[in-house]
Amino acid sequence: MAEQAKRPVKITETxxxxxxQSLIATRMSTEEMLPVIEKMDKVGYHSVECWGGATFDxxxxxxxxxxxxxLRKIRDGFKNTKLQMLFRGQNILGYRHYAxxxxxxxxxxxxxxxxxIIRIFDALNDIRNLESTVKATNKENGHAQIxxxxxxxxxxxxxxxxxxxxxxxxxxxxxxxxxxxxxLLVPYAATELVTALKNAVNIPINLHTHYTSGVAAMxxxxxxxxxxxxxxxxxxxxxxxxxxxxTEVLVxxxxxxxxxxxxxxxxLAEIADYFRPIRDKSLDSGLLNPKVMGVDIKTLLYxxxxxxxxxxxxxxxxxxxxxxxxxxxxxxxxxxxxFGEPPLVTPSSQIVGTQAVLNVxxxxxxxxxxxxxxxxxxxxxxxxxxxxxxxIQKKVIGDDKPxxxxxxxxxxxxLEKIExxxxxxxxQDEDVLSYALFPQVxxxxxxxxxxQKTGVDVKEGDSLNKAYPV
Numbered sequence: 260m261a262e263q264a265k266r267p268v269k270i271t272e273t274x275x276x277x278x279x280q281s282l283i284a285t286r287m288s289t290e291e292m293l294p295v296i297e298k299m300d301k302v303g304y305h306s307v308e309c310w311g312g313a314t315f316d317x318x319x320x321x322x323x324x325x326x327x328x329x330l331r332k333i334r335d336g337f338k339n340t341k342l343q344m345l346f347r348g349q350n351i352l353g354y355r356h357y358a359x360x361x362x363x364x365x366x367x368x369x370x371x372x373x374x375x376i377i378r379i380f381d382a383l384n385d386i387r388n389l390e391s392t393v394k395a396t397n398k399e400n401g402h403a404q405i406x407x408x409x410x411x412x413x414x415x416x417x418x419x420x421x422x423x424x425x426x427x428x429x430x431x432x433x434x435x436x437x438x439x440x441x442x443l444l445v446p447y448a449a450t451e452l453v454t455a456l457k458n459a460v461n462i463p464i465n466l467h468t469h470y471t472s473g474v475a476a477m478x479x480x481x482x483x484x485x486x487x488x489x490x491x492x493x494x495x496x497x498x499x500x501x502x503x504x505x506t507e508v509l510v511x512x513x514x515x516x517x518x519x520x521x522x523x524x525x526x527l528a529e530i531a532d533y534f535r536p537i538r539d540k541s542l543d544s545g546l547l548n549p550k551v552m553g554v555d556i557k558t559l560l561y562x563x564x565x566x567x568x569x570x571x572x573x574x575x576x577x578x579x580x581x582x583x584x585x586x587x588x589x590x591x592x593x594x595x596x597x598f599g600e601p602p603l604v605t606p607s608s609q610i611v612g613t614q615a616v617l618n619v620x621x622x623x624x625x626x627x628x629x630x631x632x633x634x635x636x637x638x639x640x641x642x643x644x645x646x647x648x649x650x651i652q653k654k655v656i657g658d659d660k661p662x663x664x665x666x667x668x669x670x671x672x673x674l675e676k677i678e679x680x681x682x683x684x685x686x687q688d689e690d691v692l693s694y695a696l697f698p699q700v701x702x703x704x705x706x707x708x709x710x711q712k713t714g715v716d717v718k719e720g721d722s723l724n725k726a727y728p729v
Contacts, residue, residue: 334373599643
């Protein structure tokens, strides 16, 4: 066999964001991260994902930390490595659509505080919900990576993904990520998908998956052989289970091949040694549940992300209806189909799952409907891959007229109003954005921050005073 040209695989390290978000509910503190950054900076990673996703909310809500301060400290430590964040398009890091002025300002401040690469996704794969973020990122000379939320279903053919990739390239993205949040992409399907995308576009392809269903490392291998440029991995103490495959394992797998990363395993071992006690402490405290460390084959059987399954179980427990679990599992694909077959990722996974529970428990489908289900069927989250079931849409929204425009076109600018609301608490420009995304949580944090400086206790009832596992 002729010798292949060298094509080293690039690695995005997730231990400072997605790995601990997936395994220990985003509870790793800045203090725990900082001592190992100098070593991580020597590895040669393509990038380190360290911000965005749930880190922002968790920092304020549970760790009593300013997320912007965390970013600045991490940036100071990484002299040679690009920093990356996850951004939910028009939802930013929150759970609703924000006005364009908030999106633009958030992007500007993220890049100014040290982010290099912004990975942008939309739960419905509605390109319109990504436009503002991409524009703002390019304006600030950041790297806009658009993620395609990967899922299975009639609508999601290779042709669908190719069309989306071409639209992403036309929008001005610098790279594409296949974001497989539920671990549904199996190895040979990865070969087919990556091959098709590499033939369709000229920008780099990144693959992100989770080990939940047990196939992720094999999927990475086939994807790289097919031309995938970048993969997301996590240092071994916080790898596997609902996290990503282990960095060291993939580095060793490709050693001596055309895809050799050139990483130093001794250096990686030192980094792993640093994180191991944090993992052990999380196991001892119960923060790291051994259940999330294994393989959940139900993910492949029901095509439902692991987090969604656990939400389902707790919802049914609350209603003392655990015996209806399998009925609800059968109802989920039916609701998803009625709702235009969206990918199951925040917030669509919660909307579909909760509606399936209501349909089963109330004894009549769509007798009870959540306000989020109604908003989805009104087009307020954007456009789905397939049309809604017209009968169900009519039953839920009645005579209300659905919108067909980009949802954010209907949102008035918000920044000025927010600025005025928090004027007395503002200590830095970024406080405005923290408050815009999480008003109550940010306000509680501002009060806590002031109390730390003045020595006056935070008032009873502030959420930061409650006993949360840290």
